Amino acid sequence: MRSTWESFFAEWLPPLEAEMRQAVGEPTHPGEQLFYGMLMYHLGWADAQLRPARVDAGKRIRPMLCLLACAAGGGDPAQALPAAAAIELLHNFSLIHDDIQDRSQTRRGRPTVWALWGVAQAINAGDALFVIAHRALWRLRQRGVPAERILEVAERFDAACLMLTKGQHLDLAFETADRVTVADYLEMIRGKTAALLAASLGIGARLAGFPPQELEAFGEALGMAFQVQDDLLGIWGDPAVTGKPVADDLRARKKTLPVIYAMERAPGFAERYRAPDTPLEVLLRDLEACGARAEAEATAAVFTRQALEALERAGLRNPYGEALRELALALLSRSR
Template sequence: MTAAEQTAEDRPVTEVLAWSRSLLDPALREAVETLPASIRSIADYHFGWRDEQGRPVEGGAGKAIRPALVLLAAEAVGGDPAEAVPAAVAVELAHNFSLMHDDVMDGDTVRRHRPTAWNVFGVNSAILAGDALLMLAFDVLAASGHPLLGEGMRRLGAAVAELLDGQRADMGFERRADVGLEECLRMAEAKTGALLGCSSALGGAFGGGAPDQVKRLDGFGRRLGLAFQMVDDLLGVWGDPAVTGKPGHSDLRNGKKSLPVVAALTSGTPAGEELAAFYRAGGPPAGADLDRVAGLIVQAGGRSWCRTRADELLSDALRELWLARPGQRPAAELGMLARHSVRRDH
């Protein structure tokens, strides 16, 4: 075991995430508190801070992987993580904007083991609340006074634009029978990789990193983000509802052409042909067909391809991290967080 690995073992991933939360949460709550009361109540519910009646509750706020990347990346280039807190808040707000809109577009009724915001407050209110979170993300960066706030706002804006393009492609795939694997990979990198790359790069920039370090950190986050999406897609088909907080086979129910599905459809195998015939015949699977379709994806190699590719992307991400010349302890913890994020389905 290397010295870096030993250091990371002394602070397990749960402790790293708790440390990140301790820096993030006060500033995040302070930012959300500035929203109009009608919007704030929806945001408070979505973040897991309050119930439908506005009563305080504990838990349900998610792991906040993206803010942890910001703070660790700042430390990795020799900076003070406290200086990067506004960037961490901004990416968490932007991420939750996308989650609130995703839930509406996908018709998901459950997130983190309780009804989604639109399911409680209505579609229009949830859309407006998501818009407000995105507006607030840029406001937090603008108010930070950081010398690189202009660069940070442009970087976040570009990442959100890429995310939106990926989400549009994802929705478009649901209506198509001819989705290619390469375009599905580009969609997933835009939808998830862009914001994780932005998170790592913002941390590096706000931590005072050199341009080449920031570029490598962006590459680390992008590759990690694509691997992360692959694992999300695996969980969207085979994840345990008790762990994911969503119904079983949720992506199949929604007609998603996710990466394991497209890998199976384009495999050229008999199972892939049978799967393609099923999708051509009608709408998304339901009832007993859900298990049948999931089994065909496995037989066609979609599940194993996705798992193998996620591990390859993790290796690529860790190589980019090493090339950023990070400090030993934060590098070890970034690597540990990356491995934890990509092996959630094990």
């Protein structure tokens, strides 16, 4: 039997995809085939030969949170569809650029845009999605949203854009930094991961005419917990479930939260971590011995509690409010 949020997703995913396709558009002459083809490929609507296809492009969590927040606040999710589409398109702009910056060859089992068509074209594709995301917001006029509310939503959307890029800046800076503190790291994920989740919920609430503060607090804490959980899975996740090798983040020498805890607390760990020939078994033993895993798990639990408390304060006594709670718990108990 489907949960409330699963039923909501099943109902609203097709209209969301249709709204996104309309926002993206399609080529009007042969010279635009590759331009639109790259976007459709990245969004899961085309294969590498630019033929129509439907492949895994993610669960569309952020736009669905926007629609759920609108419904929970007493609004009509159909009216919020352009904003939900804009949120997902903005998220995908960031993914295309992240893949370039991280030199990631694959995403969800397929070659990344830059790996197929080069860095320059991928930058252009990401820029295009950034602009298309903003243009998608203006489609709210066609849904009867008052101009003043559209401007309020657009301002919140742009604030999230800036926080997102600030977070990515910090993430890139950490790669060469001699020292990164836990506080530094939490500030980074507050921008890179949590900002767009908070905005998704806040925008949905605004479109329903519902006070957004507690839903935004819920979204931020949910994003923080989600990222810390992701850090744990990147080291201790089951390869059969995650699809990644054991301790993949350690192999890549990523400065995730358990690693930063260990750098602060375990003598000599930082030096061993920087050394490329240190066996993964040694690093895993260090992390367990200094309590880094337990500390990261405790941090995830703190943010989870904060998220659920904020949602409770929002006072959404309806099935959609319960669906938000169910979805949060499902995301935070995931194994991949």
